[in-house]
Amino acid sequence: MDGNECRELVNEYSKAVVKLCGILMKILSVNLGLEEDYLQNAFGGDDIGACLRVNYYPKCPQPDLTLGISPHSDPGGMTILLPDDDVSGLQVRKGEHWVTVEPIPDALIVNLGDQIQVISNAIYKSVEHRVIVNSIKERVSLAYFYNPRGDLLIEPAKKLVSKDRPASYSAMTFDQYRLFIRKSGLWGKSQVESLKCSQ
Template sequence: MNTIISPQEWPEPIVRVQSLSQTCTDSIPERYIKPLSDRPSSEADHVVDANIPIIDLSGLYGDPDARASTLRQISEACNEWGFFQIVNHGVSHELMDMARETWRQFFRLPLEVKQKYANSPKTYEGYGSRLGVEKGAILDWSDYYYLHYLPFSLKDHNKWPAHPPSCREVCDEYGRELVKLCGRLMKVLSINLGLEEDFLQKSFGGEDIGACLRVNFYPKCPRPELTLGLSSHSDPGGMTLLLSDDQVPGLQVRKGHNWITVKPVPHAFIVNIGDQIQVVSNANYKSVEHRVVVNSNKERVSLAFFYNPKSNIPIGPAKELVKPDKPALYTAMTFDEYRLFIRLRGPCGKSHVEALKSP
């Protein structure tokens, strides 16, 4: 693949959506108004009253029947949905609440404090308000904070907020716990694919993987029917653990021609398959489009933790999953190459991973 150079600067001045939210009372700027077909009110899409599967992970550590049942539930959720919620996952509820509240406090800080952490498209690390560098693009109604957790060579506490004072310590502990949880889930996915339990972890680089956190802030919006907090996309990495705002639903998952509004369970993580696992599994598991709608009365905060392959090793279909009737569907690409490929374009449905398909 040709080398893609990540741009150094944003193509236009950055406007903080949180600031817009405080000044827009009955309208929003045109650059946030989505095309008719992409709006949450579009007649082309139907929002269905259902929910993604909810799975109790304690069964993995119970008797053989309970373990088999839990493995089967996860397998069905991966095959049918690409998304599921997990409870009894081993992460302290207190830590989850503390992490979400810490970031809520950050976004309530004065703008001049947050601006010290303003990001660039070169790495995206820091305080941001847009994804993709296409000039004149229609933007999403959200701000965010993106930071690296692994590998340690990329982890830089100076790029993490110093306020509120607990932020760095809480993020460190939260990251440690979620890395462990992702490792357990990777074993389950490997087993369900008929592979050795450490297969996916090894294909991602063993202990030398990547992990990062994006905290999404969705301010109130006076015209939520015209815009999206986050446009439809599939996650580019391996696996995502989302700590949602359980008071204000907003995440929608595509299932066929329908959108399902996820009803978050308190202290659950929402798990979804990313593009890299779709590639390694040779599309036995598929990443799924999802988007975020916004609210006219309430702001939302959610924490997306991305568990990714080591950035410089080629990721392609596992040879064990390539069969005469199902050849390798994808050309191998490093995660660094894939990530830059996406950064130039921003969120764009499932088109990115589909572009990897072998001729």
């Protein structure tokens, strides 16, 4: 495959993933009791931030001594992951334990990020996850990040805030949050939890 063919394939894949994310945003909005287009509008409508990242994890002779990526939740809105069909590596935290997500051929993995947690006033939770490495095989995954526009204030939806359930987070732009993450590093879900308002 030459460079042009690769670009065309990536462009086609990106368009399909953006369409899927738009559908998921509608479903999530309706499930929260909001207008169908609420989350999409909160992200900037059609002017959202999105990027594709290819992750390569070489095989490691001592996988118990390292991680591919340390524990974190994604700072953005939603991550669509196309995992390697042959090698598992993604783990999600369930309580005090890490659970390996076994890849299913032709299936995508959807992780909700911190911005969805904020807008939903913590009704939806971002997924804490990490990546382990393999001693025998290398691993490749494609992560598509679907994020709000950087300059928009992200805050709990007014309809999800009440006297019984006050706003858990103060308003902050996604650009401000990304800067905060870069300065503090990946530390599980401590970043989003540290932003909680005192009740």
